[in-house]
Amino acid sequence: MEIYTKSTDSVAFEPLTNEGAKDAEIKVVIGKEQGAPNFIMRIFRIAKNGHTPLHSHEWEHENYILKGSGELRNSKGESKQIKQGDVVLIPPFEEHQFYNSGNEELVFICLIPIMDRV
Amino acid sequence: MEIYTKSTDSVAFEPLTNEGAKDAEIKVVIGKEQGAPNFIMRIFRIAKNGHTPLHSHEWEHENYILKGSGELRNSKGESKQIKQGDVVLIPPFEEHQFYNSGNEELVFICLIPIMDRV
Numbered sequence: 001m002e003i004y005t006k007s008t009d010s011v012a013f014e015p016l017t018n019e020g021a022k023d024a025e026i027k028v029v030i031g032k033e034q035g036a037p038n039f040i041m042r043i044f045r046i047a048k049n050g051h052t053p054l055h056s057h058e059w060e061h062e063n064y065i066l067k068g069s070g071e072l073r074n075s076k077g078e079s080k081q082i083k084q085g086d087v088v089l090i091p092p093f094e095e096h097q098f099y100n101s102g103n104e105e106l107v108f109i110c111l112i113p114i115m116d117r118v
Numbered sequence: 119m120e121i122y123t124k125s126t127d128s129v130a131f132e133p134l135t136n137e138g139a140k141d142a143e144i145k146v147v148i149g150k151e152q153g154a155p156n157f158i159m160r161i162f163r164i165a166k167n168g169h170t171p172l173h174s175h176e177w178e179h180e181n182y183i184l185k186g187s188g189e190l191r192n193s194k195g196e197s198k199q200i201k202q203g204d205v206v207l208i209p210p211f212e213e214h215q216f217y218n219s220g221n222e223e224l225v226f227i228c229l230i231p232i233m234d235r236v
Contacts, residue, residue, distance in 0.1 A: 001196040003214060004207040008182075029205045030180050036207060037178050038231040039157045060155050062148050064126075064182070064227055078119040087147045089122040089154060096121060109182055111229060113156040 004034050013045055016052065023050025024098075032114065042110045046070070046100040054097035061096070063088035064109040069102035082108075122152050131163055134170065141168025142216075150232065160228045164188070164218040172215035179214070181206035182227040187220035200226075 006029070013025035023046060030041040043066070044052065054075060069083040074095040082088060083102075090096050100106040124147070131143035141164060148159040161184070162170065172193060187201040192213040200206060201220075208214050218224040 001190075001192055001194075001198060002209055002212050003190050003198055004209075005190070005198050005200055005204055007201075008203050008205055029182075030207050034207050035209055036180065037210065039180065039229065041180055041182070041205060041229075062154065062157065062159055062229075064147075064159070072119075072121050072123070074119055076119075080119060080121055080123050082123055083125075085126050086123055087126055087159060089148050089152050091120055091122075091153055092155065094120050109227070111157065111159075111180075 004030075008043060013043075016044070018053045018055075020053030020055065020097075021051065023047035023100075024052050036114065039111050039113050042112070044098065044106075044108055044110055046098060046106040048100055048103065048105070050106075051097055051099040054095065056093050056095040058092050059112050059115060060092050061088065061090040062111040063090070066107045066109060068100065068104045068106035070098060070100040070106045073097045073099050122148075126161060131161075134162070136171045136173075138171030138173065139169065141165035142170050154232065157229050157231050160230070162216065162224075162226055162228055164216060164224040166218055166221065166223070168224075169215055169217040172213065174211050174213040176210050177230050177233060178210050179206065179208040180229040181208070184225045184227060186218065186222045186224035188216060188218040188224045191215045191217050
């Protein structure tokens with residue numbers, strides 16, 4: 001059976017080292033290494049008051065919020081609240097920052113396309 | 119802000135009507151309608167002893183198990199256990215059936231590529 005399964009707990013988080021990130025971690029749970037043909041699944045964990053970089057890029061994000069709450073921000077001062085059970089679609093080139101404005105850790109799934117296929 | 123967010127609770131499950139499905143439901147939470155460029159996010163819910171069809175197809179699945187436990191089965195009698203917090207990659211053309219062999223409902227995210235892009 002060529003189906004691949006694993007517990008996400010078996011993969012360690014690593015610090016997100018991108019400039020502009022604060023108290024944010026990432027782990028890849030389904031990637032090219034596992035044979036993903038078209039898109040990759042990562043999990044982010046952000047501590048209270050932490051955030052990902054405020055940036056934009058040519059690929060989209062699709063997200064599912066697993067735990068906690070927070071908001072999406074841009075440099076225009078706009079924001080959208082997010083919480084456990086929400087989904088998010090960030091279109092290509094749309095500026096975004098995940099910010100943990102809640103009282104517990106913010107954990108979410110983040111999918112991106114494999115860029116040499118799109 | 120062109121970022122799309124919603125609570126997955128705001129989308130109703132619908133019965134999975136494919137032949138071979140039993141007590142299984144589906145809802146699309148990020149699809150073409152929301153502007154997804156490359157892949158689509160669905161959520162499945164399967165009652166105790168329910169299952170999806172035993173089938174194969176040319177596209178992959180990437181899954182995250184949100185709740186419950188169960189197994190992946192094929193027609194060779196092979197199976198793999200799955201539980202909350204696990205991820206699954208079902209490669210293209212690999213036969214599979216999600217079966218809820220646990221004691222509560224089995225709920226999981228299931229991502230597929232948008233086929234006219236791959």
